[in-house]
Amino acid sequence: MPSIHLKTPIPGPRSRALAERRSQAVPRGVSQVTPIFVSRSEGAVIEDVDGNRYLDFAGGIGCLNAGHREPGVVAALHAQADRFLHTCFMVTPYESYVRLAEKLNALAPGNTPKKTMLLSSGAEAVENAIKIARAYTRRPAVICFDDAFHGRTLLALALTSKTHPYKAGFEPFPSDIYRVPYGQPAAHLEDTFQRVVAAESVAALIVEPVQGEGGFIVPPPGWLTAIADICRKHGILFIADEVQTGFGRTGKMFAIEHEGIQPDLMVTAKSLGGGLPLAAVTGKAEIMDHTAQGALGGTFGGNPLACEAALAAIQAIEDGGLCARAQRLGEQFRQRALAWKDRFPLIHAVRGRGAMQAFELADAASTKALAKHCYEHGLILVTAGTCGNVIRILMPLVVTDEQMGEALDVLEAALAAVECGAGSQPAAASQAAPSQ
Numbered sequence: 406m407p408s409i410h411l412k413t414p415i416p417g418p419r420s421r422a423l424a425e426r427r428s429q430a431v432p433r434g435v436s437q438v439t440p441i442f443v444s445r446s447e448g449a450v451i452e453d454v455d456g457n458r459y460l461d462f463a464g465g466i467g468c469l470n471a472g473h474r475e476p477g478v479v480a481a482l483h484a485q486a487d488r489f490l491h492t493c494f495m496v497t498p499y500e501s502y503v504r505l506a507e508k509l510n511a512l513a514p515g516n517t518p519k520k521t522m523l524l525s526s527g528a529e530a531v532e533n534a535i536k537i538a539r540a541y542t543r544r545p546a547v548i549c550f551d552d553a554f555h556g557r558t559l560l561a562l563a564l565t566s567k568t569h570p571y572k573a574g575f576e577p578f579p580s581d582i583y584r585v586p587y588g589q590p591a592a593h594l595e596d597t598f599q600r601v602v603a604a605e606s607v608a609a610l611i612v613e614p615v616q617g618e619g620g621f622i623v624p625p626p627g628w629l630t631a632i633a634d635i636c637r638k639h640g641i642l643f644i645a646d647e648v649q650t651g652f653g654r655t656g657k658m659f660a661i662e663h664e665g666i667q668p669d670l671m672v673t674a675k676s677l678g679g680g681l682p683l684a685a686v687t688g689k690a691e692i693m694d695h696t697a698q699g700a701l702g703g704t705f706g707g708n709p710l711a712c713e714a715a716l717a718a719i720q721a722i723e724d725g726g727l728c729a730r731a732q733r734l735g736e737q738f739r740q741r742a743l744a745w746k747d748r749f750p751l752i753h754a755v756r757g758r759g760a761m762q763a764f765e766l767a768d769a770a771s772t773k774a775l776a777k778h779c780y781e782h783g784l785i786l787v788t789a790g791t792c793g794n795v796i797r798i799l800m801p802l803v804v805t806d807e808q809m810g811e812a813l814d815v816l817e818a819a820l821a822a823v824e825c826g827a828g829s830q831p832a833a834a835s836q837a838a839p840s841q
């Protein structure tokens with residue numbers, strides 16, 4: 406039986422009624438990628454309030470590598486809900502936080518002893534990584550990249566690249582942030598230390614091993630190693646932002662492992678929590694321990710439900726061989742997408758690593774039209790790219806071969822429709838569209 410099953414035109418009457426209430430109650434700044442409201446989910450499938458079933462290739466923007474309602478995650482949540490919900494780890498600690506820290510320390514690349522602190526969102530983890538780097542190095546500046554995305558809180562936003570709609574209007578941003586081109590010859594970085602900011606003023610460089618929101622941009626082989634070497638030479642901490650790439654998405658537990666790099670600090674979130682809000686900074690123990698007691702923390706960081714969910718999600722990724730699965734899914738997508746590229750001039754490029762795959766289209770308007778055609782035909786996905794012209798896939802890695810085939814068929818039909826101008830017209834296509 407196909408997973409996609411549409412009972413009503415999309416959106417159905419119940420979703421339309423909820424959209425009306427949403428527009429009254431929720432500010433317009435909070436974007437809405439699809440006009441449907443969810444009632445339940447399982448594996449790689451979402452059902453909406455009108456009973457329509459979709460394949461979910463957005464995965465809550467890459468948070469569900471282990472799948473929707475992964476059975477081990479759900480069981481762990483039930484068990485924890487029967488024990489206690491919140492005490493604040495800083496007040497009355499609990500074992501699951503420590504167990505998860507131990508697990509992340511063991512998983513993080515490299516043999517140097519590690520420590521982990523837990524937070525609630527990727528942006529919060531990014532901010533803490535920068536705080537820790539500044540405290541350790543006693544230097545102010547941070548290097549980030551063109552097309553980077555590190556979150557929406559003010560320091561994270563200063564590190565994020567895309568102006569509209571993310572940054573415009575929210576100035577001023579924290580100072581001492583310097584942006585350089587991504588994937589360009591590493592000598593450019595040395596040049597920056599001559600012309601823009603002295604190397605000895607730089608605390609950290611933060612980099613996505615594959616850029617996510619920026620459009621699934623894979624840097625040239627050896628580039629990450631070269632910039633990591635330059636960082637080491639100048640005593641600059643190398644921070645890997647694995648928020649979107651982590652937990653199997655690229656075919657390894659962490660994308661930085663493709664180049665055998667040991668980051669000084671690593672930031673994770675999204676699929677870490679198996680569907681619950683959870684983030685982490687994992688780093689070399691000597692660096693992590695450098696701040697004063699009480700200097701780091703947060704009321705909800707490492708909430709007990711989220712810790713139990715994360716431990717179960719990581720186990721599901723390991724036991725289910727989901728890193729290898731990501732590799733195979735990525736190849737399946739890539740084969741089809743490269744054939745589409747020959748057939749549809751609309752596609753300019755196909756790129757990605759493991760299951761973190763995408764294709765770039767001619768413009769933002771056709772990208773929006775394609776995404777709309779897809780959800781109207783039962784496939785949910787999100788766009789990306791500084792110019793909003795990238796279609797990316799972030800499906801749960803437990804998606805079956807049949808579901809993958811179904812999804813690719815919808816995408817192919819959508820490409821044919823948009824290519825010949827018969828695709829759904831986007832509601833408001835614009836270069837400034839949010840990708841999330």
Ligand code: PLP
Nearest residue numbers: 526527528554555556617648649
């Ligand atoms: N870093 C990267 C690479 C991301 O992709 C994101 C979110 O998309 C973030 C940080 C921010 O994470 P959050 O939305 O949980 O704050």
